[in-house]
Amino acid sequence: MTSDVPRRRELTVDDYYAGVLNRNMAILPRALTLVESHLARHQRLAEELLTRLLPHTGSAMRVGITGAPGAGKSTFIEALGVHLVRREHRVAVLAVDPSSGVSGGSILGDKTRMTRLSAEPHAFIRPSPSAGTLGGVARKTREAMLVCEAAGYDVVLIETVGVGQSETMVSDMTDCFLALMLPGAGDELQAVKRGLLELVDVIAVNKADGATRTAAELAAHQLARVLESLSARSNDTPTVLTCSALHDDHIDAVWRAIERRHARMQASGELDKRRKLQNARWLWNIIDDQLRRAIRNHPQVALVRARLEAGVLAGSISPESAARQILEAFGLAGDRASHP
Numbered sequence: 257m258t259s260d261v262p263r264r265r266e267l268t269v270d271d272y273y274a275g276v277l278n279r280n281m282a283i284l285p286r287a288l289t290l291v292e293s294h295l296a297r298h299q300r301l302a303e304e305l306l307t308r309l310l311p312h313t314g315s316a317m318r319v320g321i322t323g324a325p326g327a328g329k330s331t332f333i334e335a336l337g338v339h340l341v342r343r344e345h346r347v348a349v350l351a352v353d354p355s356s357g358v359s360g361g362s363i364l365g366d367k368t369r370m371t372r373l374s375a376e377p378h379a380f381i382r383p384s385p386s387a388g389t390l391g392g393v394a395r396k397t398r399e400a401m402l403v404c405e406a407a408g409y410d411v412v413l414i415e416t417v418g419v420g421q422s423e424t425m426v427s428d429m430t431d432c433f434l435a436l437m438l439p440g441a442g443d444e445l446q447a448v449k450r451g452l453l454e455l456v457d458v459i460a461v462n463k464a465d466g467a468t469r470t471a472a473e474l475a476a477h478q479l480a481r482v483l484e485s486l487s488a489r490s491n492d493t494p495t496v497l498t499c500s501a502l503h504d505d506h507i508d509a510v511w512r513a514i515e516r517r518h519a520r521m522q523a524s525g526e527l528d529k530r531r532k533l534q535n536a537r538w539l540w541n542i543i544d545d546q547l548r549r550a551i552r553n554h555p556q557v558a559l560v561r562a563r564l565e566a567g568v569l570a571g572s573i574s575p576e577s578a579a580r581q582i583l584e585a586f587g588l589a590g591d592r593a594s595h596p
Contacts, residue, residue: 269304276309276407281380284407288382291399306399309406314531316348316405317518320414320426322452323436328462329415332436332501334370339507340411341378348404349373349381350397351415380409398429398538427455428537431527432514437461437479439472439498453483456494458513464498465505472498556585 267275267286275283291302323329330351337347349370373379382400401412416426427433435456459479464472480496495513499506521527551557564581567573 269301269308272301272305273308276305276403277312279407284380284403285382287403288400291403292384292396302399306402309402312406313402314405316401316409317411317432317514318401318414318430319411319514320416320430320433321436322416322426322433323462324438327436327438328501329436330369332460332462332499332507333413333415334373335501335504335507336511337370337373337379337413338376339504339511341373341376344378345411346378346409347373347376347380347411347413348401348407348409349379349413349415350400350404351381351383380404380407401429424451424455428534431521431530432457432517434458434460434510434514437475439463439468439475453486453494457517458510459483459494459496460510461496461498462501465500465503469498551582551586554586556587557582560585 267283272283272287272290274280276287287305290298291306293299293302321329321333333349333351337349340347370381374381382404384397384400397414401414404412414426414430433456435452435458437459439461459476461472461476461479464476476496476498480493483493483496495517497506497509497513499510501507518527521530552561560581564573564578568575568578
């Protein structure tokens with residue numbers, strides 16, 4: 257029995273290419289789905305599409321936004337996005353939702369939370385599941401960013417889930433890294449990792465309104481003092497501000513701080529250098545990812561994987577020994593596998 261539901265026509269690389277460049281909003285989401293796909297045939301199409309789109313990328317400001325749960329990232333991004341589109345920017349938001357460690361599913365609720373921004377014709381919101389990717393950044397966030405740039409979005413905002421290694425991951429794909437903080441004063445400082453303070457370009461203490469305004473100002477003052485004491489940032493101290501995303505207060509000041517940072521990097525040549533280093537890291541991240549998948553999907557590895565994993569869990573096989581046997585099953589001899 258055949259289905260009465262008509263199937264969507266499969267698009268060619270030419271279709272995707274023309275659709276993205278022409279800002280066809282029926283094709284852009286499909287292009288992003290293509291680059292996010294795990295299917296081998298989709299990955300080949302995506303590779304060709306990205307190669308063709310590459311000359312049309314690179315002109316957008318890439319801004320990463322991180323912060324602990326409850327810091328108000330979605331509210332802030334919506335306020336910032338509305339601020340930007342009203343100043344004739346075209347804004348793409350790549351919002352990474354945490355995936356369930358059990359089912360692999362994710363909420364993907366940013367479009368429903370950002371109702372004002374979703375209604376703006378010059379804004380595009382793309383929620384993607386982190387799918388267990390280290391750092392709370394979707395596996396194909398970099399590729400999605402390039403597609404959005406080719407579609408003419410001149411500001412790309414990348415929201416992370418704000419866990420684990422997200423600070424390093426988002427810093428490795430953006431021009432400017434913004435950390436959103438809560439007005440927790442002393443308690444907030446205890447939770448701030450030194451690594452984060454060494455990576456961020458701008459810090460905004462959110463919820464500086466009403467009863468928490470004083471606490472937010474105190475937290476900003478203390479954060480500024482901590483940053484001044486870090487020798488690694490003595491010549492490049494991040495800007496620290498307060499804002500209220502809920503009331504749209506000082507959102508413009510936060511954006512001006514980002515613009516100033518971007519302009520300085522552009523004038524000094526640091527921006528070009530940073531992006532080249534990011535591309536090199538991107539290359540090896542792709543290799544790592546594809547090697548991991550190739551090993552997991554290899555038929556000889558499949559024959560020994562369950563036994564070796566069970567042995568590691570039971571404590572009868574060391575992880576080092578199990579890893580060596582898996583690599584040997586994949587075709588890497590032990591002596592070669594031990595060398596970088």
